[in-house]
Each structure stands twice: as C-alpha cells, then as structure tokens.
Amino acid sequence: MVKNALAAQLLKAGLVDNKKAKKLSKQAQHEHRTGQNDDAQIKAKIEQDKQEKIAKDQALNQEKQRILDEKALVAAIIQMIAQHKIKDTDGDMTYQFIDESKIKKVYINQQIYNALVAGSLVIAKENTSYAFLPKVLAERINDKMTGFILVNNAENHEQTTDEEDPYAAYVIPDDLMW
Structure with missing residues (x-):
C-alpha cells in the first residue's frame, strides 16, 4: 500500500516499481519533516524577536521612568526652595x-x-x-x-591653605568691597 498519491499513480501506470515508490514516499515524508523543522526554526526566530522587543520595550520604559523621576526630583527641589527661602x-x-x-x-x-x-x-x-x-x-x-x-x-x-603658597600669610577678607 502506497501512501503517496503520486507514487500510487506511477505504480498504476507501470512507470515505477514498489521499491521506487517506497523511496518516493520516504522522500515525501522527509520533506514533510524538514518543513516542520523549518516551522520550528521560524517559531524560534519569532520567539527570539518577541524577547528582543520585550527587552527593548523594558529599556525604553526604564528610561522614561528615569526621566519622570528626575523631573519629580527637580519639582520637589524647586518646591523646597520656594518654601524655605528667606x-x-x-x-x-x-x-x-x-x-x-x-x-x-x-x-x-x-x-x-x-x-x-x-x-x-x-x-x-x-x-x-x-x-x-x-x-x-x-x-x-x-x-x-x-x-x-x-x-x-x-x-x-x-578649605585648608597650601603650605607652599607664598601668600598664605596674607588673608583676603570676604567682605572686601570693590
């Protein structure tokens, strides 16, 4: 019994014998299996692309969150300055x-x-x-x-003065008016 329809037709026509029909059948099965392997490779590639996209999205989200945190910190500092200024x-x-x-x-x-x-x-x-x-x-x-x-x-x-400074003995007052 031949599983492949093409092999059955060739046998019926007398163009091939049983041995050749089995060989064609095995080739068809092999092509079918390798097609499944290609599907597995495609699925693996899709999964890898998904993982890369997820990692990229997470990196973008972390960057956005860092920017938002920095803006919140700046706002908090501005508020502290406004509340405590003299x-x-x-x-x-x-x-x-x-x-x-x-x-x-x-x-x-x-x-x-x-x-x-x-x-x-x-x-x-x-x-x-x-x-x-x-x-x-x-x-x-x-x-x-x-x-x-x-x-x-x-x-x-x-700040401490440098020992080698030749002008260390001369103190300049901070309240000097120009």
Missing part, C-alpha cells in the same frame, strides 16, 4: 556672584550679607531669580541634585 532680603548692600559664567548682583540687607559671608546662608537658583537658603537645607538639596546652589561660602571657610 523673604525679607532687600537692602542697600550689593553682593556679586557668578551664575553660568556671568557676574550677577543682588541687593541685600546687612544681616543677609553677613550670613552669606560667614557661610550660614547660601544662594540658590529659583527659576529665573535667586533665593537665600539656610546652609543645612542647601546640603540636603546638593545631596539630591547638584546645580541649584550657586554660592556656598561655608566651603571656602573649610
């Missing part, structure tokens, strides 16, 4: 500092000026203006994200 700072004294390679000048009162020079207050950037904050809060902000604190004179007081 309000009454207007005065006759001028204090100059550097913001993005430009010299900026603010008018403040003597008490704020003394606190800035001593390092107990710092200047922070608040959107387009400047805010005066306590040093403790500035340290917390700097721990979370840098770039908001523009002037922190407490760091200048903590």
Whole structure:
C-alpha cells in the first residue's frame, strides 16, 4: 500500500516499481519533516524577536521612568526652595556672584550679607531669580541634585591653605568691597 498519491499513480501506470515508490514516499515524508523543522526554526526566530522587543520595550520604559523621576526630583527641589527661602532680603548692600559664567548682583540687607559671608546662608537658583537658603537645607538639596546652589561660602571657610603658597600669610577678607 502506497501512501503517496503520486507514487500510487506511477505504480498504476507501470512507470515505477514498489521499491521506487517506497523511496518516493520516504522522500515525501522527509520533506514533510524538514518543513516542520523549518516551522520550528521560524517559531524560534519569532520567539527570539518577541524577547528582543520585550527587552527593548523594558529599556525604553526604564528610561522614561528615569526621566519622570528626575523631573519629580527637580519639582520637589524647586518646591523646597520656594518654601524655605528667606523673604525679607532687600537692602542697600550689593553682593556679586557668578551664575553660568556671568557676574550677577543682588541687593541685600546687612544681616543677609553677613550670613552669606560667614557661610550660614547660601544662594540658590529659583527659576529665573535667586533665593537665600539656610546652609543645612542647601546640603540636603546638593545631596539630591547638584546645580541649584550657586554660592556656598561655608566651603571656602573649610578649605585648608597650601603650605607652599607664598601668600598664605596674607588673608583676603570676604567682605572686601570693590
């Protein structure tokens, strides 16, 4: 009994014998099996593509989440600055500092000026203006994200002088008016 219809027709016509018909049958089965192997390879390729797409999507989602977390942190820092800034700072004294390679000048009162020079207050950037904050809060902000604190004179007081500096004996006062 021949399973292949073509082989049965060839046998009936007398063009092939039983041996040749079995060989054709086996070839057909082999082609059928290899076709299934091709299907398995195709399925494996599809599965691999799915895994790559999932990994790519996860990476994109992590990047989006990181950006959202950074925006939330910036918003939280801006809110902290707005809540804790010192309000009454207007005065006759001028204090100059550097913001993005430009010299900026603010008018403040003597008490704020003394606190800035001593390092107990710092200047922070608040959107387009400047805010005066306590040093403790500035340290917390700097721990979370840098770039908001523009002037922190407490760091200048903590630095040690170089032993080889020939001008180490000459102290320049911080409150020197130009």
